[in-house]
Amino acid sequence: MNRLMLVLAGVLLPWGAAANDFPTIERVEYVLGCARDAQGSPRENIYKCACVIDAIAAKLTYDEYVQISTATNAFSIGGERGEVMRAYTGGREMAGRYRSIQAEARKGCFVR
Template identity: 45%
Template sequence: MNWRLVVVLGVFVPAVASAYDYPTQDRVEFVLECMHDHRGKHEYLYKCSCAIDFIAREMPYDEYVESSSAARYQQMGGERMGIFRDPDFVKDMIKKYRDVQGRAFKACNF
């Protein structure tokens, strides 16, 4: 469990981090990759940031890591990458990720 301190009425109290908290590094990597995919246009800094915030509200971090990785590796060729293309549970996981990502892009005016 991740613990942090929050201020409640001027007093520091411990609070449990939400399952939907994503590490800053992962948020930054998403935004950088998203901006790269849109030719680095500055306006996408805000749109991509909005999208990862939307995804973080919809999907727990562990599920995001698994499904986004599977979606990324699904496009790679070779026999060993079949693990990211063939199993039905992986296809379902990728479908859910693509759905959440699509709704995020729509909500963030892509």
């Protein structure tokens, strides 16, 4: 659908410096999800996944994180609602940014 896209400066905000302002609850949720999906022993995964979310929190403000992780997750919604994000250039940019930050963090934290 690329050819149809109208590229717009939309919801994207200028990326500010990270404020290391992630709430505890968000870090715990991330570690639980990450540890569940990662290979290796549960304890090993807790170390590695905590490392990942700390690395992400060093790169993004919490608000930026919520925005781009929401856009990324929305790609997995079935039907029209997911299509709103999949067929939106700004949405794809947000997802691309989130995935690359996360991939870099995972690599730096030895997540398998």
